[in-house]
Amino acid sequence: MKGLLVIEDGDEYVEFARLFLADDFQISVARSLDNAKARLSDGNVDALLIDLRFDRAPPETLTGDVNETAATLFAGDLGRARRYLEDHQGALILAALREAGYLQPAVFVHDFPPRRLRNLKTLYGRVDAVPTFDAAALRRALGAT
C-alpha cells in the first residue's frame, strides 16, 4: 500500500485522511518541517498532503526566518512577517523538502488562484490543489491506484 504523509499543524487533515483515504494509503503525520523530514527519511511516503496555513503552530517550529522576511518583504515589520510565514507555511515546507531532495507529488486542500498554482508547479514540479475536502478528488490528485 502507498504511503501518504500528512503535514499540518492540527488534526483535521489526518483525521479526514484516516477516515476517507485509508483504503488507498497508509497514513502518517508530521507537524513541522523537521518532523516531515524525519518521516520521509523513514521511507514509504509516496505522496504529501499539506496544509497551507499553520496559524496554530508554535512560532519556533515555523520554517522561514522571521527577521529576514521582515527585512526583505515588510520593511522591518515583524508582525506582518510572522503572519506571512504562518499563512504560507505549507508552501515554505514544500520548498524546503524539495531542496532536500524529496520529490513526491504534493497536494494542498486550497482554492489557489490559477496563476499561483502555476507558480507552485513551476517552482516545485508535481503540485496539485483540491479546493475542498473532497475524498474522490483527493484520491485522484494523490495518485491512488
Place this chain on the structure above:
Amino acid sequence: MLAMLGVSASAATTPDGGVSASYRQAITLLAAGEPGVRQAFDDARRLGPMDPALYLPLARACRDRGLPRAVEFYEKYLARVPNSAERTEAFAELRALESGSEFDNIDNGVQPARPLVAPGRWVWLGFAVALVALLLLSVRMLRRWPRRSLRELAATAPELHPALAYLIGTLRHELLKHRVGATRAAARAVVAGAAEAEQRRFLVERLRGNPPLGVAFRAHLAQFPRTLGPRFDIANSDPEMHRACREIAVIERLLPRVERGEPAAAQRLVTALDVLFALDTTLAQLLSELAVTTVDHALLDEAVQTVRDEFASRSVVLDEVVIDAAIESVAVEIFRADLLLVLRNLVRNALAALDKLPAGAPRRLGLDVTVELLPTGVEMVRLRVKDTSQALPPTERRIRLDRGLGLVMAALDRYDGSLEVIEADADGYHKAVVLRFFRAFGREEADEAVSVGRAA
C-alpha cells in the same frame, strides 16, 4: 317600497324641473337593486345638485341595501333639512342603524334595517387601528430584513478591502474549509447508507464541535463590525449570511438524527451544507473582486504628470524622466486613487530633493516596476521612484520616512504595502523609494478570461 323610502311618483314633478326627478330615478334604481345606478346618479349630477330632502330616501335605500353610507346620508339629511316633518323618524332610523339593533325600529313602524358591514365610526376606528398595527409590524420586519449585502458594503469602502480580505479568508479557512468542508463526504455516505460508525462520529463531531458551529459562525461574523465598523453588521444585513445562519441552526437540530444514521436527516443535512458551500463560493468570488489597481506605464505617467502640473514642481528643471515602459501590466491590492496619492507624494519629494542639488549636478527621475516570484508562489511587486539626489545614510532613512511620509505610510499600512528607502542602483540613481505590494491574482485572471472570451 318606494312609498316607504319617501320617493313617490307625484314627487317627480318638482320646481327644479328634471333634476330631482333624475335623482329620484337613481334612488329608485338603487332601492330596487337594478343595474345602472351609478350612471343614473352621474346623469343627475350633470343636471344639478341634489335637493337635500332627497338624502332621506337615499339613506333609506342605502340602509336597505346594507350600504354603510346610509349613516352619512341620514346625517346630511338631519343637518340640512332641520324643519322636516320626517326629522323624528329619520333620527330614530339613524339611531337604530348606529346601535345595530333591528328591534329598536319595530315600535317606530320602520322597516328594520339589514345589518351593515360595520357601523360607520367603528369601521373607521377599526381601520385606523389595523393600519397602525400594520405599520408597526412593517417597521419591525424592516429592521430585521436583510439590508445591504457584503458585496455592496465592500463596494462602498475600498480602503477596507485588505482587512476585509483577511476576515473573509479567516472565515473561509477556519470554518467553511476545516469544519464544514470536510463533512460533505461523510454526509453523502450517510445518505447512501454506507457510512461507518466512525465516519458518522467524525461528521457529527466536526459539525457539533467546540465551540458549536453556530457559535463559531456568529463569532466570525461579529469580527466584521468590530474591525470594519458598525455598517458591516453582515449577520443581519447580508441575505446569504442570514440564510447560512438559518441553515446552521437546521444542521444543529439534525445532528442527533444524523448520528443515528437516518438517511432523510442526512439528506437534509447535505442540502444545508450545500448552502454553506455556496456561501464559500460567493466569498471566494468577492475576494477576487476587491479593490485592485493595474500598475502600468499609464499609471506611472499620470502620477508624474499630475505633480509636474503643480505650481511648486513646475519650476524644477530635470535632465531626464524615465518611466520603465518594459514593465508588464500587474495588479496590486490597493484602490487606484490611494496608489496615485502615494506615488504623487514620492514623486513630489523626489522633485523637491532634486531642486536642492547644486547647479550642474544631474537631475534625473525614474520610475519602474519589478515583479519577484517568492518561494510561497505569491509574487512581490516593487514600484521604485528613483532620483539622483543625495543618498541618505541608513540611520536616517527610517526617520525621514516616519517624519516626511506619515500619510503615505498610513495609506500603505491599510493596504498591506510597505515602503523603504534604498541606495542607488546601477543606472546612476543615488536613492530610490520602494513600494511593495503583493500581486493580486484574481482580477488579472478574470480580465484574462474576459479578453479570451471576447477574442473567441
